[in-house]
Each structure stands twice: as C-alpha cells, then as structure tokens.
Amino acid sequence: MRKWIILFMLVCVIGCTTRSLDAGDKPVRFYNLSGQDQELIDQAAKFLMRHTQMQVENTEIDVKQEASNKAQAAALKGKITKPAIAHIVFINAGPNEREHLHLAAQQHVAVVNLAGIRTKDAKTYGRRIDRQVTRGIFFLMGRSPCPNPYCALFDYKDNATLDQIGRNTCPPCLLGGLDSAKKKGAIIVKTPLQLKLDETRKNSPMPATSRASKEAEGKLQILRFGVDDDSPSAPKAPEKKKAE
Numbered sequence: 335m336r337k338w339i340i341l342f343m344l345v346c347v348i349g350c351t352t353r354s355l356d357a358g359d360k361p362v363r364f365y366n367l368s369g370q371d372q373e374l375i376d377q378a379a380k381f382l383m384r385h386t387q388m389q390v391e392n393t394e395i396d397v398k399q400e401a402s403n404k405a406q407a408a409a410l411k412g413k414i415t416k417p418a419i420a421h422i423v424f425i426n427a428g429p430n431e432r433e434h435l436h437l438a439a440q441q442h443v444a445v446v447n448l449a450g451i452r453t454k455d456a457k458t459y460g461r462r463i464d465r466q467v468t469r470g471i472f473f474l475m476g477r478s479p480c481p482n483p484y485c486a487l488f489d490y491k492d493n494a495t496l497d498q499i500g501r502n503t504c505p506p507c508l509l510g511g512l513d514s515a516k517k518k519g520a521i522i523v524k525t526p527l528q529l530k531l532d533e534t535r536k537n538s539p540m541p542a543t544s545r546a547s548k549e550a551e552g553k554l555q556i557l558r559f560g561v562d563d564d565s566p567s568a569p570k571a572p573e574k575k576k577a578e
C-alpha cells in the first residue's frame with residue numbers, strides 16, 4: 335500500500351512541474367502582425383518566461399498592420415478580446431517611424447517596431463527583440479526607466495547602446511515588475527527547480543542547511559534575479575568582459 339502512495343505522490347510531483355498556477359489566470363499575449371521573424375519572437379517568449387516565469391501565449395488577431403506605432407495602437411482599440419496582463423504587438427512600421435517601442439498603457443498594449451531594430455546578424459537582432467519585449471512588459475507593469483546599464487530598462491538613445499544594455503532587468507525592477515504582474519493576475523509558471531525546492535521545504539520543517547538545499551537556494555536566487563551571463567558587457571563596466 336505504501337508503495338502506491340509513494341507512486342501517487344511521485345506522479346503528482348511530476349504532473350505539477352509543467353505548469354503550476356500561482357493564483358493568476360492571465361498570460362502575456364504576443365501578436366505578430368509583421369508576418370516575419372516568428373522564430374525570433376518565439377525565442378523572445380522563451381527568454382521572457384525563463385527570466386520572469388510569466389506565461390506567454392501567441393495569439394491571432396484580425397487587424398491590419400499600420401505604418402506607425404501610434405496608428406497601430408489606435409487600430410487595436412476594441413479589437414483585443416482575450417484577457418492578458420500585457421499585449422505585445424510586433425509590426426514593421428514605415429520608414430518614418432522612429433520609435434522602437436510604443437506604449438498604450440490604458441489598452442495594456444506595447445507595440446514593438448521590428449523595422450526599427452532589425453539587423454542582419456540574427457543573434458544581435460534576436461537580443462534586441464528580447465530587450466524590447468522585456469521593456470514593453472515592465473513599463474506596462476508600471477516600472478520607469480532604470481539608471482542601471484545592466485538593466486533592460488536603461489534609457490538608451492540608439493541601437494549601439496541598445497546592444498550594450500542588459501536583456502534582463504535588475505533585481506529591483508524584476509521584483510517590482512513581478513509584484514504588479516501578480517497583482518494584475520499574471521500566470522506564473524514555476525520552474526522544476528522551484529517545485530523541487532518547495533518539496534524540500536515541505537518535507538523538512540527545520541531550516542535548510544544541507545549542501546543540496548544550499549545549492550538549490552543559490553540557483554533559485556539566480557533564477558529570480560535573472561542574472562544574464564549571456565549578455566554582452568554593459569557600458570562602464572570593464573570587469574565584466576564577455577566575448578561576443
């Protein structure tokens with residue numbers, strides 16, 4: 335009998351690792367109106383989920399692509415029907431559009447102008463999309479531009495600086511942004527490591543002191559604070575040299 339109970343518990347634990355809801359039921363929604371770059375947009379979704387653990391879903395919508403970010407936001411009014419904490423819309427705006435990212439906060443919409451950040455190098459381009467997605471969501475969550483050049487919310491002026499800033503947010507921006515995302519009802523997906531840690535804590539009422547727990551704790555910190563060891567070095571930080 336005990337064997338079956340253990341087996342049942344194991345199935346529960348494994349079953350829960352794919353998606354564990356933390357109260358909320360609203361994803362971040364991506365809408366690709368550009369008809370291009372879907373692979374890179376999917377990569378950005380994965381990046382965002384890894385960094386913030388917010389659930390991202392690609393969503394279809396019957397809206398034409400506009401030539402400017404503002405016109406796009408206006409065209410979306412009343413057309414978005416599915417609930418989300420943030421709607422991220424990808425377009426190729428016309429050559430007169432100078433903005434990379436446009437926020438329509440009341441609509442919970444961020445328009446990313448792919449034409450403004452596109453470059454031949456797919457890796458660089460993909461990372462620019464990652465940064466715009468992070469910026470769009472965190473600004474919609476009420477965060478302001480951040481003075482930390484390692485933070486994706488750093489106020490950059492051109493694509494060269496955009497390539498230098500972090501793809502992730504710094505810890506205060508991450509925690510503040512996640513806090514409001516949760517309050518707005520975001521779906522937070524727990525990582526297998528966090529679930530394992532929850533399980534460890536549940537099974538040991540004493541403070542975790544074993545080496546294994548400390549290791550898991552350390553990894554959790556890295557996940558929660560989103561240290562981006564993949565990022566190029568940020569401006570004014572000679573100690574963090576990474577070959578690109």
Ligand SMILES: [Zn+2]
Pocket residue numbers: 480481482485486487503504505506507508
């Ligand atoms: Zn920051």
